[in-house]
Amino acid sequence: MELRWPKEFLGSRPLTKKRKQTDLEDDANEECSNTSEGLLEKYSKVVDELQMMKDKCSKLETENSELRRQLTEHCSKSKENSSKDKDIEAFWRFEDGREEWLPAKLIRKYANGECSVQYSDGVSRVRSSWVREVGQMIMKLHRCIDHDSQMTPFDFDVTRSKVKFTVAQARQFIKSVQGLLFYLKTDCSKSKENSSKDKDIEAFWRFEDGREEWLPAKLIRKYANGECSVQYSDGVSRVRSSWVREVGQM
Secondary structure (H helix, E strand, O other): OOOOOOHHHHHHHHHHHHHHHHHHHHHHHHHHHHHHHHHHHHHHHHHHHHHHHHHHHHHHHHHHHHHHHHHHHHHHHHHHOOOOOOOOEEEEEOOOOOEEEEEHHHHOOOOOOOOEEEEOOOOEEEOHHHHHHHHHHHHHHHHHOOOOOOOOOEEEEEOOEEEEEOHHHHHHHHHHHHHHHHHHHHHHHHHHHOHHHOOOOEEEEEOOOOOEEEEEHHHHOOOOOOOOEEEEOOOOEEEOHHHHHHHHHO
């Protein structure tokens, strides 16, 4: 006897397997989709953070470039300016007799005819304006000389005061000062450039008894025996401030 199953019953078994397989595939696809979306979201965040870091790096590079430019400009300007004058002060004598330590930058604003300024590093720098004034004074003195009256006194203006000169005295004065003026224009200009070396070098000093000796520059400043200049071991003669003041007073 042959059993006959209904068609609906015969097809129900394979149909159930297919449905299960489809459900599994759908679940797998959904899980994969969710995973992909999560990865894409993380990747998007990483890309955004990377772009922010790139922007920050670009900004820092721009700032660094600007700082380097400013540093280069500052260094070039500092080389042009005197490296000593910014840090030291100067001993300045005013017209009313007051004496005061002032910053070197402020000293440049004064022009009261002083022939030199004693700086706090122990070096006297001759004022170029005073050297020019001496040259102009000699030219004026030449014009005042009367060849016919050798002994006739005449008035001569010297820095706001008048001095009596005879022609013979004037010629002797011109002869003496012209050599000193040439010395001031040459060696004293070098003295300004090499003033920073004074603390480390020695000087060739001639004592009153005739002895000659190399001494440290700091020790030289303690002597005051009337010498007009000191020959330093770097080959530069620096005019003694006391002598310069005496010439200015003369």
